[in-house]
Amino acid sequence: MDSFGIYLHVPYCKAKCRYCDFYSAPGARGVPQSYVDALLRELGKNARRPDTLYFGGGTPALLSPAQVAALVEAAAPLPGAEITLEANPDTVTWETLQGFRAAGITRISFGVQSADDTQLRRLGRTHTVAKAAEALQLAREAGFPEICGDIMLALPHYTNAEFDATLSLLQQGGCTHISAYLLKIEPGTAFARFPPEGLPGPDEAADFYLYAVQRLEAAGYRQYEISNFAKPGHEGRHNLLYWNCRDYWGVGPAAHSCLNNRRFYWPDDVQAFTDGSAAEQPEGVCDAEDFLLMQLRLNRGMDLDEYARWGGQFTPAQMTFLRHCVASGYARFADRRLQLTPAGMVVQNAILEALL
Known part of the structure; x- marks a missing residue:
């Protein structure tokens, strides 16, 4: 049977990062149970067991361990499935990490971005470098077999030294997988309305990217995708479904799917998804151009x-x-x-x- 993945979109965030153009909703009090019930409602319509299950966002770590456990059970992943949950370093505790692990999460991914507190504040991130180090340590102690970290490149006033410090933070934190992205100013974001000073030019950004590729390779993180690097055998299986044009089903507002080479998506409306009035919309077919x-x-x-x-x-x-x-x-x-x-x-x- 061909591989199949399920993506569960959890759009809630404590705060909106200044560079983010993803669909999100305020979530300072956590994820409403009514939204989790809507995800469970849709999962109940699926009979195909996934090889991978991915909690993306937003900030899925705002879910409670009990909510995560219910969603994992409803998705019914196959034995040995990769089950990923994205998290901000300041949204996890020892108790929630233990709970997520007990619920079946095998892979936790932290949006660390930088090992510079001034930079984190500039980006609108709500965590500190110390909190990132603590979250990585707690994830190791909670027994996650896969720990992932994100790095943003070519940020305002960026230097190779900032990259080196961030890589060191993730290495010491036990990361098996690192995603490294160039900052892109997207329309509709706070950075688009108020561009930050000190942004590198295109040539400088390219140099930062090539430096990151070289340093990650030297540190044992093999590049397998334009922005993704992993210790051998620790590549992200879920995202490889996307890049290999395999079947995946996205559930939640703004989530996209491709099943049997047909693409569709949910409208970006939390309320309509929650109350059941939203319907998946066709988006064409997956063809040679997509491949x-x-x-x-x-x-x-x-x-x-x-x-x-x-x-x-x-x-x-x-x-x-x-x-x-x-x-x-x-x-x-x-x-x-x-x-x-x-x-x-x-x-x-x-x-x-x-x-x-």
Whole structure:
């Protein structure tokens, strides 16, 4: 049976980060039971057991352990399933971490972002560096086999030293997986309305990314996707479903799905989802273009024969462009496989634009 993942969207947050454009709702008092009941209602309609279950947000760690346990039970993941919960360092305690682990969470992912308190305040994060270190230590003590951490790159007034300090924090915290993202100013965010001073230019941002790739590799975190790095054998199985165009079902407002190559999504309306008046909306089909977009995110690249099975084929002009990319150090061709190098991943959007 093909792999299948379920994504549960928990949109509640204590505060909105200044760079965030994800759909969210105020959640200082936790996640309403009525919302959890709505997730349970939808899970009750599914008979397919998932290989992966992902609690994303928002801040899913605002759920109580009892709520998480009920949702895991309703999702009925297969034995050995990867079950991930995202968390902010200041939303967990020893008791909740123990409870999440007992509920079946195997993989906890902390939005650490930086090991600089001034930077965290600038971003609108509500935790401190000390709190991040404490949360990582408590997660180790609670027995999570997989601990993940996020790093943001090319932040205002950024330096390689800030990256090194953040990497050291995550290493000492026992992280098996690290996601490293370049800051992008998205429309509708606080940063878009009031751009921060000291933002690196595009060339500087590219240098920060390439430095991060090199440092993570040296620290034993192998790059397997444009923004994701892991100790061997600790790659995130759920997100690999997305990048390999496998089936996944998203539940909750603004959650997206792709089942049997058909895409659909829930409207971004908590109230309509909770009261049952919302319905999933069609979003088209997953085709060769989607396959190309997803596969070129991966470090192992795209198999051209598999691309052809999706109905894709490069024109002579596109092949000439790709040979130029190879000669310029942006891509590699080997055994009918097209891979972007780290330098190519920096300019991935421009490469994709030429290929699409």
